[in-house]
Amino acid sequence: MPIKNTFAIMNTKGGVGKSTLVLALAETLAAEHGKNVLVIDSDAQSSVSSMLMTVSNLYQLQNDGLTLVDFLVAKVLQNTTSDLRRFVVRDVSDVDDVNSIFLIPSDMQLTLFEREVSRESRHGRLRVVIRELLDEVRDIFDIILIDCPPGLSVLTESWLREADYHIAPTKADYVSVCGLEVFRRFKQLNPEMGFATNLGVIVNMKDMASPTEDEYHTWLRDNGENRCFAQAIPRIHALQDAARFQADKRSYLAKYPGRIGEAMRALVLEFLGRIEETPGAQDAPPRSAIPDDAAATAADDDAVLHERKSTSAA
Numbered sequence: 001m002p003i004k005n006t007f008a009i010m011n012t013k014g015g016v017g018k019s020t021l022v023l024a025l026a027e028t029l030a031a032e033h034g035k036n037v038l039v040i041d042s043d044a045q046s047s048v049s050s051m052l053m054t055v056s057n058l059y060q061l062q063n064d065g066l067t068l069v070d071f072l073v074a075k076v077l078q079n080t081t082s083d084l085r086r087f088v089v090r091d092v093s094d095v096d097d098v099n100s101i102f103l104i105p106s107d108m109q110l111t112l113f114e115r116e117v118s119r120e121s122r123h124g125r126l127r128v129v130i131r132e133l134l135d136e137v138r139d140i141f142d143i144i145l146i147d148c149p150p151g152l153s154v155l156t157e158s159w160l161r162e163a164d165y166h167i168a169p170t171k172a173d174y175v176s177v178c179g180l181e182v183f184r185r186f187k188q189l190n191p192e193m194g195f196a197t198n199l200g201v202i203v204n205m206k207d208m209a210s211p212t213e214d215e216y217h218t219w220l221r222d223n224g225e226n227r228c229f230a231q232a233i234p235r236i237h238a239l240q241d242a243a244r245f246q247a248d249k250r251s252y253l254a255k256y257p258g259r260i261g262e263a264m265r266a267l268v269l270e271f272l273g274r275i276e277e278t279p280g281a282q283d284a285p286p287r288s289a290i291p292d293d294a295a296a297t298a299a300d301d302d303a304v305l306h307e308r309k310s311t312s313a314a
Contacts, residue, residue: 004164005275006134006144008196012186013179014150016169017204019047020243021233022147024256026052028268030098031252035142038088041106042068042159043149049105051243052092058105061089067107072155075129076122077113084136094246095255102141114153123154130158150179152186160187165199170220172206172213172232177220184225199274200227202267205235231267236260 009022022039029035041049049058061067066087074082093101117126137144146163148156160166168183170176180201187195201220207213221228233239238260256264 003138005138005142006146006163006165007199008146008148008156008159008163008166009169010148010150010156010160010166010183011168011170011176011179012151012182013170013176016150016171016176016179017233017239018150018169019043019045019051019147020239021169021202021204022048022145023051023243024233024239024264025268025271026101026143026145027093027095027098027252027255028264029143030093030100031095032265032268033272034100036100036102036140038102038104038137038141038144039092040068040104040144040146042110042155043106043147044108044110045149046106046108047243048147049103051245052101052103053089053105054245054247061105062107067105069107069109069113071104071133072126072129073113076126077116077120079125084133094249096249096251098252110155114155117154123158126154127158127161130155131162134162152183160196161194163196166196167199167202169202169204172203172210172216172220174216177216180220180226198225198227199271200229202229203232206232208232208234229267229270231263231270233263233267234259 009018011018026037026039029037039048039052041047046058046062066089068087071082071084071087074080087104089103089105091099092103117123134144146159148159168180170180203217203220206217217228217232220226221230236259238257242255242260253261
């Protein structure tokens, strides 16, 4: 049975803290459970990329053509071969003793790429490339988290149809809940094309003292179709601080102190429990580390990335 370890994270509504949640999931999985995690940044804003490395390093990778956009342009629009390992950056995150988070960074040109895909009617080719990409990384990493942009673009649809699961972060308010309904209706279209399994809705950025948000949370939880996670993530300033990359590394507990750390650890335990309940998800061979001999320097002899010693790997 094939391994099931790819997760598309999205909500059609923006502003729900999606990228920050992806960051916290990746770092908690790595720091607390020793998981090898690949983050695929599929959002043109490159938010999670900038949370996992310095802005100067990210800019250099974008300038050198080593992002998701460049990989997809080569494979989808130019029909050329392209080694995925060149685009996977290792040694990201500013958490001490975490060296098992990897990143395929994004670039603002992703939006232009999607326009070209639509203009040239390359939707089928795009989906094939996404399927091949996920098939290639499934056997290498324990967990693959795909940070999708808000809205339903042609690229996001490909992730949603080819990933094993989807997770929908939402705020406990009317507009964000409406975003879930738009997503639900979209999922019902063209069922013959396949779709990721719903792992659940995560209530994010919740004001724990708000009766109104409690009502929305209860409504979400009572709708069984949502498969709402029991653990909500509170709206705490520390989580916004965690989203700012620091050149000087810090411990996991310093980055996620007190209530936010407790909430993230509880959420990840629930996340892992749900995976284990799914047939195929536990069939992966043990992956204690990424082989060093698979690593290649992201910028060859260019020393621009010395701040984080970022190199690409797979």
